[in-house]
Amino acid sequence: MGFDLSEEQRAIRETMARFAVERLAPGAAERDRSAEFPAALVSELAALGGMAMKTSTMDEGPGADNLAYALAVEAVARADASVAVIMVASNLSAAILAANATEDQRNRFLRPVARGERGALSFGLTEPGAGSDAAAIRTTARSQGDTWIIDGTKQWITGAAGAEVFVIFAKTPEAGEGAVTCFIVEADAPGFSLGRVEDKMGLRSSGTAQLHFNGVRVPAANVVGQVGQGYRVALGALAPSRVAIAAQSLGIAERAFELGLSYAQERQVFGQPVAAFQNSRFVLADMRCALDQAWLLMLRAARLLDNGIPIRGEASMAKLVASETCGRVVDQMLQLHGGNGYSREYEIERLYRDARVMRIYEGTSEIQREVIARDLLGN
Numbered sequence: 001m002g003f004d005l006s007e008e009q010r011a012i013r014e015t016m017a018r019f020a021v022e023r024l025a026p027g028a029a030e031r032d033r034s035a036e037f038p039a040a041l042v043s044e045l046a047a048l049g050g051m052a053m054k055t056s057t058m059d060e061g062p063g064a065d066n067l068a069y070a071l072a073v074e075a076v077a078r079a080d081a082s083v084a085v086i087m088v089a090s091n092l093s094a095a096i097l098a099a100n101a102t103e104d105q106r107n108r109f110l111r112p113v114a115r116g117e118r119g120a121l122s123f124g125l126t127e128p129g130a131g132s133d134a135a136a137i138r139t140t141a142r143s144q145g146d147t148w149i150i151d152g153t154k155q156w157i158t159g160a161a162g163a164e165v166f167v168i169f170a171k172t173p174e175a176g177e178g179a180v181t182c183f184i185v186e187a188d189a190p191g192f193s194l195g196r197v198e199d200k201m202g203l204r205s206s207g208t209a210q211l212h213f214n215g216v217r218v219p220a221a222n223v224v225g226q227v228g229q230g231y232r233v234a235l236g237a238l239a240p241s242r243v244a245i246a247a248q249s250l251g252i253a254e255r256a257f258e259l260g261l262s263y264a265q266e267r268q269v270f271g272q273p274v275a276a277f278q279n280s281r282f283v284l285a286d287m288r289c290a291l292d293q294a295w296l297l298m299l300r301a302a303r304l305l306d307n308g309i310p311i312r313g314e315a316s317m318a319k320l321v322a323s324e325t326c327g328r329v330v331d332q333m334l335q336l337h338g339g340n341g342y343s344r345e346y347e348i349e350r351l352y353r354d355a356r357v358m359r360i361y362e363g364t365s366e367i368q369r370e371v372i373a374r375d376l377l378g379n
């Protein structure tokens with residue numbers, strides 16, 4: 001596994017890192033307090049191609065590979081993990097469109113997002129009664145001539161508060177029992193409305209909201225992929241997206257590590273810096289090792305994807321280890337801060353809250369272990 005970055009990968013990472021430092025970092029604490037959806041920043045990031053990064057140049061996207069995309073997410077997450085998750089949800093939806101959309105759908109939805117003209121896309125699978133068990137979704141679409149009529153509720157939808165276009169999944173009983181179909185729904189479709197915006201522990205400005213579908217009529221031209229093939233459509237994009245969540249976890253953890261390292265060297269206790277205590281030194285050493293292990297799994301998964309090798313367990317390993325490591329790193333770095341780490345004045349406090357959901361969304365840690373075990377055991 002080589003670690004050299006191509007010129008293009010380096011350029012993408014540098015562009016995103018510069019944007020993150022100059023545009024995202026300065027207001028991140030304030031957005032955490034206000035929980036305001038960062039619409040203007042999302043537009044700026046979209047204009048850099050950040051909302052459809054892997055979309056090919058033929059579809060007017062940057063054509064980033066999986067590794068460059070992961071490095072971009074990591075850079076953004078270091079500065080503002082809320083913006084990073086909006087980015088990941090949009091890129092997940094864009095990847096679904098890139099793999100399945102018709103020419104008409106590319107023109108109406110994918111290319112405008114790739115050009116930065118339509119903000120971020122949202123991805124809607126989860127419902128109040130169906131998260132890990134995605135087969136339990138109850139949102140239903142029924143066809144009527146050239147139209148589909150959708151009824152139901154989606155929950156926990158990232159970026160929903162600011163999105164114009166949603167890639168969603170609904171049961172389509174006429175395609176068979178349990179059949180699911182993927183649809184594109186626009187925010188101005190009659191019968192569509194945003195429900196409550198979640199008041200969350202972390203990622204406070206990511207605009208997570210419920211979606212209500214009350215007899216929403218969408219044209220048959222908005223069906224993504226084949227009717228009844230929604231799970232195939234979703235699963236094809238979910239494993240690569242787990243690598244992006246690994247990258248997001250690493251971004252949060254790297255920023256926390258940076259803060260812990262410098263605080264431990266500055267803060268004087270018993271007449272010496274916190275970093276002089278053997279315990280602090282060992283914590284820093286252990287967390288650096290854990291972070292590098294997580295990086296290796298993330299890089300391996302991205303490289304496999306870029307070599308055209310379909311992965312499942314490797315993506316879950318990357319996501320599981322990076323998200324669990326992120327949780328440990330933010331906790332240990334907060335501990336090095338002592339009481340100050342518990343204050344909203346210190347960035348580590350926000351990172352601690354932002355980190356928690358890494359182990360929950362895009363498949364909980366338990367679900368990742370299930371996927372890994374299934375690969376090992378064949379069932």
Ligand SMILES: Cc1cc2nc3c(=O)[nH]c(=O)nc-3n(C[C@H](O)[C@H](O)[C@H](O)COP(=O)(O)OP(=O)(O)OC[C@H]3O[C@@H](n4cnc5c(N)ncnc54)[C@H](O)[C@@H]3O)c2cc1C
Nearest residue numbers: 123124125126130131132156157158360361362363364366
């Ligand atoms: C901030 C945030 C943003 C999100 N963004 C999106 C989004 O943009 N789009 C979207 O569609 N969804 C989104 N989600 C939903 C997210 O993917 C789900 O919350 C997640 O998949 C878990 O589902 P659940 O919340 O229903 O938990 P449940 O499925 O109810 O799980 C509860 C507990 O049971 C455990 N469990 C479940 N099944 C098993 C099993 N087989 N073996 C062992 N343990 C098990 C889980 O690990 C968990 O600990 C988001 C969630 C959050 C919190």
